[in-house]
Amino acid sequence: VNFALRIGFYYALCIVCSGLTAPVCLLVNGGRTVKNMRIIKTVVKSFKYFFGLRFEVKGLENFEVEGPAIIVSNHQSILDMMGLMEVLPDGCVQVGKKELMYAGTVGLITYLGGVIFINRKSTTSAKMVMAEVAKTMIADNVKVWVYPEGTRNCTGDLLPFKKGAFHLAVQAQVPVIPVVYSSFTTFYNPKKNLFTSGKIKVEVLPRIETKGLTPDDVSDLTDRCYNIMRETLFRLSGRPAEGKGSS
Numbered sequence: 001v002n003f004a005l006r007i008g009f010y011y012a013l014c015i016v017c018s019g020l021t022a023p024v025c026l027l028v029n030g031g032r033t034v035k036n037m038r039i040i041k042t043v044v045k046s047f048k049y050f051f052g053l054r055f056e057v058k059g060l061e062n063f064e065v066e067g068p069a070i071i072v073s074n075h076q077s078i079l080d081m082m083g084l085m086e087v088l089p090d091g092c093v094q095v096g097k098k099e100l101m102y103a104g105t106v107g108l109i110t111y112l113g114g115v116i117f118i119n120r121k122s123t124t125s126a127k128m129v130m131a132e133v134a135k136t137m138i139a140d141n142v143k144v145w146v147y148p149e150g151t152r153n154c155t156g157d158l159l160p161f162k163k164g165a166f167h168l169a170v171q172a173q174v175p176v177i178p179v180v181y182s183s184f185t186t187f188y189n190p191k192k193n194l195f196t197s198g199k200i201k202v203e204v205l206p207r208i209e210t211k212g213l214t215p216d217d218v219s220d221l222t223d224r225c226y227n228i229m230r231e232t233l234f235r236l237s238g239r240p241a242e243g244k245g246s247s
């Protein structure tokens with residue numbers, strides 16, 4: 001019951017705050033633009049206090065790259081939206097599933113914030129959108145945040161990465177910046193109706209350059225990023241690295 005109440009309150013907060021923030025975005029910036037993310041971020045950063053969540057962030061200086069970049073991070077839950085806004089650099093849009101656009105006021109605010117919507121059921125259309133993004137991120141000097149697992153996953157491990165983000169980085173010849181959030185499993189588990197207060201460690205890792213890489217290098221780049229992020233996830237979550245120390 002407690003779980004349902006807290007999650008219900010989270011949804012309500014998202015819906016109501018989106019409804020109140022949307023007119024502000026429209027008045028200040030006039031329409032769909034990444035500039036609205038600043039306003040959205042300010043609102044969302046207050047949410048953590050309602051749920052007793054604390055963020056411990058390291059490596060923010062790694063976001064300080066000139067020009068565009070692809071940011072990739074692990075995706076555990078709808079609560080990630082709070083972790084996202086906690087560290088989101090200016091001029092950064094996210095890639096999201098198109099279903100989000102139809103989520104009432106939340107859809108409206110994601111639209112106004114400039115979220116790039118992809119149809120996950122159609123690889124061709126998703127790739128076309130991503131190819132377009134590769135061009136516009138250079139022209140508009142924006143960073144793009146992608147969840148390369150492609151879906152939420154709250155197991156304490158990473159799902160295999162999809163390659164879209166890395167194709168995008170190579171096509172645009174921009175660096176990849178990995179961001180890792182420690183596992184939520186100790187305080188959040190929908191299967192066990194668990195949602196208490198808790199601490200989330202966040203680490204922004206040093207950028208991985210892609211200058212000179214070609215489409216043939218995308219698989220290697222993906223693996224490299226996956227391995228670094230998985231190691232970091234286990235370290236931040238206090239879980240022993242696999243294959244080491246097991247008898």
Ligand SMILES: CCCCCC/C=C\CCCCCCCCCC(=O)SCCNC(=O)CCNC(=O)[C@H](O)C(C)(C)COP(=O)(O)OP(=O)(O)OC[C@H]1O[C@@H](n2cnc3c(N)ncnc32)[C@H](O)[C@@H]1OP(=O)(O)O
Nearest residue numbers: 014017018021043096097123126130150162163164165167
């Ligand atoms: C104010 C108060 C507000 C309160 C509420 C506020 C709310 C919100 C505020 C805003 C917050 C927004 C938050 C948004 C969060 C959104 C979270 C999500 O929705 S996550 C789900 C969507 N995201 C993704 O799926 C991204 C990761 N996926 C990918 O990158 C995929 O690769 C793809 C989607 C591009 C394609 O996927 P799929 O169809 O499954 O195909 P694949 O198997 O991945 O690829 C098939 C082959 O194609 C190759 N490929 C992929 N991309 C390209 C490319 N661009 N160019 C060339 N080739 C490409 C790929 O390598 C595969 O080939 P292979 O031979 O197998 O390697």
Ligand SMILES: CCCCCCCC/C=C\CCCCCCCC(=O)OC[C@@H](O)COP(=O)(O)O
Nearest residue numbers: 011014015077078081097103104106150151152
């Ligand atoms: C009038 C219609 C009303 C509809 C109301 C729907 C309300 C939804 C409201 C609030 C939810 C807050 C969500 C914040 C956004 C977080 C985005 C997110 O994390 O999406 C997860 C998703 O990307 C991964 O896809 P999978 O479903 O795991 O694969």
